[in-house]
Amino acid sequence: AQTIHQWPVAEIKAVGSPLSLGCTIKGKSSPNLYWYWQATGGTLQQLFYSITVGQVESVVQLNLSASRPKDDQFILSTEKLLLSHSGFYLCAWSLDAEQFFGPGTRLTVL
Amino acid sequence: QQQVRQSPQSLTVWEGETAILNCSYEDSTFNYFPWYQQFPGEGPALLISIRSVSDKKEDGRFTIFFNKREKKLSLHITDSQPGDSATYFCAASDTNTGKLTFGDGTVLTVKP
Numbered sequence: 001a002q003t004i005h006q007w008p009v010a011e012i013k014a015v016g017s018p019l020s021l022g023c024t025i026k027g028k029s030s031p032n033l034y035w036y037w038q039a040t041g042g043t044l045q046q047l048f049y050s051i052t053v054g055q056v057e058s059v060v061q062l063n064l065s066a067s068r069p070k071d072d073q074f075i076l077s078t079e080k081l082l083l084s085h086s087g088f089y090l091c092a093w094s095l096d097a098e099q100f101f102g103p104g105t106r107l108t109v110l
Numbered sequence: 111q112q113q114v115r116q117s118p119q120s121l122t123v124w125e126g127e128t129a130i131l132n133c134s135y136e137d138s139t140f141n142y143f144p145w146y147q148q149f150p151g152e153g154p155a156l157l158i159s160i161r162s163v164s165d166k167k168e169d170g171r172f173t174i175f176f177n178k179r180e181k182k183l184s185l186h187i188t189d190s191q192p193g194d195s196a197t198y199f200c201a202a203s204d205t206n207t208g209k210l211t212f213g214d215g216t217v218l219t220v221k222p
Contacts, residue, residue, distance in 0.1 A: 032208060044154065044199065044212045059209065090153050097142045097161075097205045101153035 002027035004102040006091050012108045016080050021105050023074040023091030031093040033074040035066055036101075038088040050074060081109050113137055114202050116213035124221050129187040131216045133200030136181070140202040144210075145174065145185050148197045157198070158185070190220045 003026045013019060025031055035047040048066035050056045056066045063082060067075045074091055086109045091102040117132045133143070141162040146154035160167040160174045160183070167174045171190075176183045187194055200213040 043214045044201075044210075046209060049208065094208070097203065097208070098144065098156060098159065099210055100156060101146075104151075104153045106151075 004091060004093060006102040006105050008105060010106040012110065013081050015083055015109055019078050019081050021076040021089055023102055025072045025093045028093060030071055031095055033068060034092040034099060035076050036090040036092060038090060083109050085109050113211045114200060114213040116200050116216050118216060120217040122219045122221060123190050125190060125192060127190050129190050129218055131185040131198050133213055134182045135202045139204045142203045142205050143183055144201050146199040148199065154199060192220045192222050194218060195220050
């Protein structure tokens with residue numbers, strides 16, 4: 001069975017500090033991978049997607065970047081956090097139209 | 111212009127009643143419509159989905175009714191249970207692009 005793991009579970013960071021969030025998918029070969037951002041009480045906004053290792057497409061520019069160093073790993077990062085980066089970050093995977101979400105990482109920027 | 115709209119923003123029903131959540135969309139190229147259920151602090155879980163070639167999809171207590179001409183769909187939850195209390199998101203995509211567009215969600219509360 002496929003599993004999706006996100007790390008860390010939660011993070012509290014200072015404005016201007018760097019950030020790295022991770023996502024790992026097990027049990028599926030060459031999935032499409034996605035990063036979403038969700039404000040508290042808000043909707044989900046797709047940030048990035050990747051269909052293969054080393055290839056990432058940006059959907060929305062939020063001073064964030066993403067990379068896919070391995071088939072089963074997706075990384076979201078920035079060198080300088082903004083207050084507006086606070087929220088819930090979700091990784092998702094798909095093989096066709098259906099997307100399945102991970103447990104998420106809660107980010108608080110102070 | 112919001113591509114996917116949901117109504118109502120919040121809905122309260124009694125246990126055993128049918129909850130009806132509405133969704134409409136703008137883009138006629140959308141052909142896949144999933145509904146997600148999200149509990150506080152958790153990632154959304156795929157509940158049920160429909161493709162535009164169908165007008166109805168049923169899975170247990172959950173049914174999607176789809177009207178392609180009017181670009182509207184609805185999720186019916188029959189025999190609602192307190193455990194169904196959650197936020198429900200309607201989403202839409204063109205399967206050629208794979209980009210999912212979400213509505214703002216409906217917060218459902220089921221009172222015992």
